[in-house]
Amino acid sequence: MDGPATGAPAVNGATLGLPPTQTAASGMPLTHGLAGLLLLADSRLPAGGHAHSGGAEEACRTGAISGPEDLARFLRGRLATAGRVAAALAWSACEAAQAFSRPDKESREPGSPASSGQARVADPETAWRLLDAEADARIASPAQRLAGRTQGRLLIRTARRIWPSTALETLARAVPDGAHHPIALGVAAQAAGCTPDQAAMAAAYTSVTGAATAAVRLLGLDPVTVHRLLAELPYDSVIAEQHDWSALPAHAAPALDLLAEQHLRTEVRLFVS
Amino acid sequence: MTKALVRARAILRTGLDDRGLTRIETIRSDPPLTLRQTAPGEVHLVSTGAGPLGGDHLRLDVEVAEGTSLTVRSIASTLVLPGAGRSLMEIHVYVASGATLVFAPEPTVLAAGCDHRMTTAVTLAADASLFWREEIVFGRHGERPGRCHSRFDATAGGRPLLRQEFVVGDPEADGSPAVFGTARCVGSTLITTETPAEGPKSEPREAEVAEGVAVLPLAGPGTLVSALAADAVELRKRLSWGESRVSVQAGSPARATVGLRPPASRFP
Amino acid sequence: MSANHDDHHDAPDGHGRALRLGIGGPVGSGKTALTAALCRSLGPSLRLGVVTNDIYTTEDADFLRRAGVIDPDRIMAVQTGCCPHTAIRDDIAANVDAVETLEERFGPLDLVIVESGGDNLTATFSRGLADRQIFVLDVSGGDKVPRKGGPGVTSADLLVVNKTDLAPMVGADLTVMSRDAAAVRDGKPVLFTSIREDRGAHSVAEWVAGVVDSWRHQHSHSHLS
Numbered sequence: 001m002d003g004p005a006t007g008a009p010a011v012n013g014a015t016l017g018l019p020p021t022q023t024a025a026s027g028m029p030l031t032h033g034l035a036g037l038l039l040l041a042d043s044r045l046p047a048g049g050h051a052h053s054g055g056a057e058e059a060c061r062t063g064a065i066s067g068p069e070d071l072a073r074f075l076r077g078r079l080a081t082a083g084r085v086a087a088a089l090a091w092s093a094c095e096a097a098q099a100f101s102r103p104d105k106e107s108r109e110p111g112s113p114a115s116s117g118q119a120r121v122a123d124p125e126t127a128w129r130l131l132d133a134e135a136d137a138r139i140a141s142p143a144q145r146l147a148g149r150t151q152g153r154l155l156i157r158t159a160r161r162i163w164p165s166t167a168l169e170t171l172a173r174a175v176p177d178g179a180h181h182p183i184a185l186g187v188a189a190q191a192a193g194c195t196p197d198q199a200a201m202a203a204a205y206t207s208v209t210g211a212a213t214a215a216v217r218l219l220g221l222d223p224v225t226v227h228r229l230l231a232e233l234p235y236d237s238v239i240a241e242q243h244d245w246s247a248l249p250a251h252a253a254p255a256l257d258l259l260a261e262q263h264l265r266t267e268v269r270l271f272v273s
Numbered sequence: 274m275t276k277a278l279v280r281a282r283a284i285l286r287t288g289l290d291d292r293g294l295t296r297i298e299t300i301r302s303d304p305p306l307t308l309r310q311t312a313p314g315e316v317h318l319v320s321t322g323a324g325p326l327g328g329d330h331l332r333l334d335v336e337v338a339e340g341t342s343l344t345v346r347s348i349a350s351t352l353v354l355p356g357a358g359r360s361l362m363e364i365h366v367y368v369a370s371g372a373t374l375v376f377a378p379e380p381t382v383l384a385a386g387c388d389h390r391m392t393t394a395v396t397l398a399a400d401a402s403l404f405w406r407e408e409i410v411f412g413r414h415g416e417r418p419g420r421c422h423s424r425f426d427a428t429a430g431g432r433p434l435l436r437q438e439f440v441v442g443d444p445e446a447d448g449s450p451a452v453f454g455t456a457r458c459v460g461s462t463l464i465t466t467e468t469p470a471e472g473p474k475s476e477p478r479e480a481e482v483a484e485g486v487a488v489l490p491l492a493g494p495g496t497l498v499s500a501l502a503a504d505a506v507e508l509r510k511r512l513s514w515g516e517s518r519v520s521v522q523a524g525s526p527a528r529a530t531v532g533l534r535p536p537a538s539r540f541p
Numbered sequence: 542m543s544a545n546h547d548d549h550h551d552a553p554d555g556h557g558r559a560l561r562l563g564i565g566g567p568v569g570s571g572k573t574a575l576t577a578a579l580c581r582s583l584g585p586s587l588r589l590g591v592v593t594n595d596i597y598t599t600e601d602a603d604f605l606r607r608a609g610v611i612d613p614d615r616i617m618a619v620q621t622g623c624c625p626h627t628a629i630r631d632d633i634a635a636n637v638d639a640v641e642t643l644e645e646r647f648g649p650l651d652l653v654i655v656e657s658g659g660d661n662l663t664a665t666f667s668r669g670l671a672d673r674q675i676f677v678l679d680v681s682g683g684d685k686v687p688r689k690g691g692p693g694v695t696s697a698d699l700l701v702v703n704k705t706d707l708a709p710m711v712g713a714d715l716t717v718m719s720r721d722a723a724a725v726r727d728g729k730p731v732l733f734t735s736i737r738e739d740r741g742a743h744s745v746a747e748w749v750a751g752v753v754d755s756w757r758h759q760h761s762h763s764h765l766s
Contacts, residue, residue: 048634051622055451064450077449080440136492137433140499142480145492154634217623234445250424250436251446254461254499255454257489261482268597271622272635 036163036192040185040202043209048154052147053214053271054078054207055259060218061266064255068222071215072229075208081253083207084238085138086182088248090203091239093131093186094196097167100124101190124167128174128183131245135180138250141257143264145180147273153178155188165191200239208233214271278328278357281306285316285334287341287372295341306331311346318347318378327356327388332363335376337401339369347378350410350505355386355419364393368401380408380458380505383441387419392426397465399430403495406512408460410505411441411453418442427463427495434493435463456485456501458508464519465495481518486511488518559590559650560756561640562749563629563671565693568659570679571703573601574736575745576656580610582746587651587753590643591616592636594628594658601656615647625658633670640670652753662691673752675745679704680713687731688721695725699732699748706735 039045056074059065065074139145156178160168167187171179178184182203189199212230216223242248263269283306288298295314302308305322318333325331337343353360368374383389397403407425412418420442427434439459446452453459466478478490485507486500498515502508564572573593580589589611593601595618602618605611617639621628628636640653655671657664666674676697678686681704687694694700700722708715715733722731732744 044631046632046634048632048638050624050627050632051620051635053622059450064454070450073449074451077446077451080443080445080449081452133492134433134436137436140435140437140489140491140497141487142490150635150638154638157638158634214622237445246426246433246436248436250426250438252437252439252499253449253452254459254487254501255449255456256451257499258482258485258487258501259451261480261487261489265482270597270620272620 033189033192033194033198036189036194037198037202039162040189040192040194041205041209043213045158047158048151049206049210050213051272052151052210053218053273054082054211055256055263055273056211056214057218057269057271058259058263058266060215062259062262064259065215066219068225068229071212071221071226072232074215075212075229075233077253078211078256079204079208079233079235079238081251082256083204083235084249084251085135086185086203086207087200087238088240088242089131089135089180089182090186090189091196091200092242092245092248093183094190094194094199095186095242096124096127096131097165097187097190098196100127100167100170101165124170125174128171128179131183132175132179134245134248135183138248138252139180140252141260143260143273144257147260148180148182149178150272151178151181152184155181155184159184159188159191163188163191163193167191196241197239201235204235204238218270278330279305279324279326280330282332282334283308284336285343285345286336287314287338287343289338289340293340295343297343298338305329306333312344314342315344315346318345320347320349320351323352324354324356325351325360325362325389326354327360328358329356329360331361332365335364335366335374337366337368337372337374339398340371341369342373342375344375345378350379351381352384352413353381353387353389353419353421354384355388359388359390361390361392363391366393366395368395368397368403370398370400372398373402375404377404377406380410380460380508381421382410383412383418383421385412385416385419387421389419389421391421391423393424395425395427397427397429397434401429401465403427403463403465404516405464406460406462406516408458408505408508408512409439409441410508411457411459425463429465429493429495432493434465434495435491435497437461453501456503458502458505460500460502460508460512462498462512462516463495464498464516466490466519467494481515483511483514486515488515556760557649558644558760559588559648559653560753561653561655561670561672562752563655563657563666563674564677565629565657565664565666565674565697566659566677566701567661567679567682568596570659570677570682571736572656572659572677573604575675575677575701575703575734575742576601576654577605577608577610578736578740578742579654579746579749580605580608582741582743583652583750584611586750588647588649589615590640590647590650590653592639592643592653592655593618594621594625594636594656595619596621596625596658601658615643617643621658625660626664629655629657629664629666629670631667633667636670651757652749662686662689662693665692665696672756673698675699675701675749677701677703680708680715680718681711683711684713684715684718685721687718687725690725694722695727697729698752699730699745700726701742701745702731702733703736705733706738 186199281303283303284301286299290296307319307321311317424438481488489497496519500511595601599618606613619635676693
């Protein structure tokens with residue numbers, strides 16, 4: 001087994017040792033948004049996520065997941081498909097919320113990163129409904145759409161109290177039944193001070209952690225083994241800048257659709273999805 | 274491979290004749306994309322020559338005019354082969370108001386070593402009807418497939434209806450119980466349905482699920498039948514079952530059934 | 542089903558909404574039976590809603606629906622992902638959503654009962670979810686349970702010891718339970734019942750009615766000034 005890597009702490013130490021005034025090229029402190037990211041990605045965030053397994057419960061029931069190896073394949077596939085789509089939606093939502101929150105419209109003119117997004121072409125409520133429709137078009141399974149909206153609604157409710165923001169209020173008004181979770185996450189991330197990349201990271205990460213935790217609970221897997229799987233996943237590979245909502249990634253996962261629909265029809269179930 | 278890279282663009286357009294019936298207005302073949310009219314309002318894709326091969330760039334444009342009906346099928350499955358670089362098949366479709374398109378070619382088979390990209394963009398007028406079946410087979414018998422990345426985009430009345438991408442041959446997703454599981458084929462059929470009526474009386478459309486296949490009412494006016502299977506025969510059987518369920522659910526409205534009857538299966 | 546109403550969100554003080562009563566306790570102690578009994582006794586006089594937290598599927602909700610003690614639409618089931626205590630204590634989002642949905646659909650309500658999934662002796666409700674809570678024990682768990690305490694036994698607003706009819710059979714001494722409970726509960730009430738014999742759990746219902754009454758007086762809109 002690998003012991004604690006001896007090289008890594010030195011590298012991290014060098015980074016962490018920088019004076020807090022040190023800034024990145026953007027002019028922001030290097031730690032900008034990180035606290036919000038940690039809070040949003042924490043499984044203890046009281047937003048209902050703990051009751052969703054992302055198809056893992058049904059996969060455990062049918063035997064598609066029975067141990068760490070197939071759990072690893074499940075998580076990799078989930079990240080590469082649903083995770084990629086969630087990350088793109090969260091990125092876009094966070095960027096749009098940033099654009100809406102800028103007091104000065106001029107700052108959205110060409111040259112500013114927000115200018116290429118679609119947020120500026122519409123009023124905020126219309127824009128949120130449009131992005132939500134783009135999410136809908138990427139989620140064929142009604143069971144998954146319902147689970148996504150439920151989680152989104154709970155997250156908005158929670159985030160509004162933690163990080164009150166105009167964008168969260170507007171989103172809640174625009175999609176009263178609950179926006180899809182990655183959109184809620186992106187807007188909450190903006191309210192929490194995160195960048196679009198951080199919002200996308202939170203979405204990519206939470207797209208697999210619920211399933212991993214569910215497998216630990218349901219199969220009694222060694223939690224350290226499972227956390228190692230989580231640590232080895234290529235989160236960065238599913239995060240990219242997005243500037244055209246209609247062209248956002250749309251990676252489908254037919255097995256997840258089947259699992260989600262079967263899950264709703266399974267009599268004994270512990271998780272909502 | 275010494276074959277020259279192919280650039281082909283085939284075009285298919287319908288119009289109304291004097292009696293108000295559909296006629297094929299434009300049928301422009303461009304080998305290897307060869308089109309043959311086989312019945313009134315029905316065209317078959319006849320592949321002349323193998324492929325696509327790596328490096329080929331094929332494009333098919335389909336325009337179904339207002340009030341007309343078109344069915345597009347193919348004679349045989351499409352075998353995607355390796356070659357010099359990536360092959361591309363792009364399909365652009367417009368279905369006008371009151372028009373109907375049934376697009377149900379035979380499967381695309383990804384031979385070992387291929388590197389294929391498929392893009393389909395379907396633009397539906399608000400009251401256009403569509404039956405669109407797509408089947409992808411991961412390699413010939415006993416063969417590991419090459420790479421394929423497909424993207425399907427459909428909008429209806431200017432709103433996104435369905436956007437889905439499949440990536441085959443990606444080590445991250447292949448064999449994942451979350452994506453294709455142990456299946457060797459993936460298929461889906463998009464069928465437009467009436468926009469769910471507003472109001473408390475409208476029955477919510479129920480999803481249905483059976484072994485390896487789900488009937489999934491979309492958020493917009495359509496239903497997706499999505500299936501996974503071990504082979505092409507089983508895949509078609511599962512899709513056909515799901516397609517028949519959509520007709521059942523659609524009930525009486527003529528639009529949803531007449532003209533959208535699934536093409537007769539080549540498989541028993 | 543929209544529950545994004547401003548008046549619910551930022552009103553944790555409870556003005557203008559129903560009393561939220563948590564019912565917790567170990568598996569099999571009679572939480573669902575007590576919930577049904579309260580619906581039976583209080584249904585005629587109070588506007589009720591019920592949220593169940595089932596461990597598996599929607600069994601408790603289905604039991605209540607079959608019992609016919611309340612309009613089935615007024616029962617909502619919440620799934621808890623293997624962790625019934627998480628859903629009532631650490632991450633109450635799904636339960637709050639269910640409560641608010643009931644209030645929005647059927648409100649105004651007087652009382653929403655949130656029945657927890659059966660768990661262990663340490664499970665208690667967050668104050669963000671339940672305004673008052675009842676902890677239900679039964680005698681067959683042994684008469685030492687009150688002495689052992691635990692947050693549920695010590696802090697619940699009301700401790701209910703159920704299945705007193707079984708006491709002689711399981712060798713439980715109700716006097717001991719009563720004395721031990723009093724010792725750890727700092728004067729808060731304890732009621733002994735046998736819901737099998739008293740299908741309305743009348744002593745408990747009376748306590749709940751009193752709590753609802755004083756909640757109304759404290760939190761009515763006219764009192765906002």
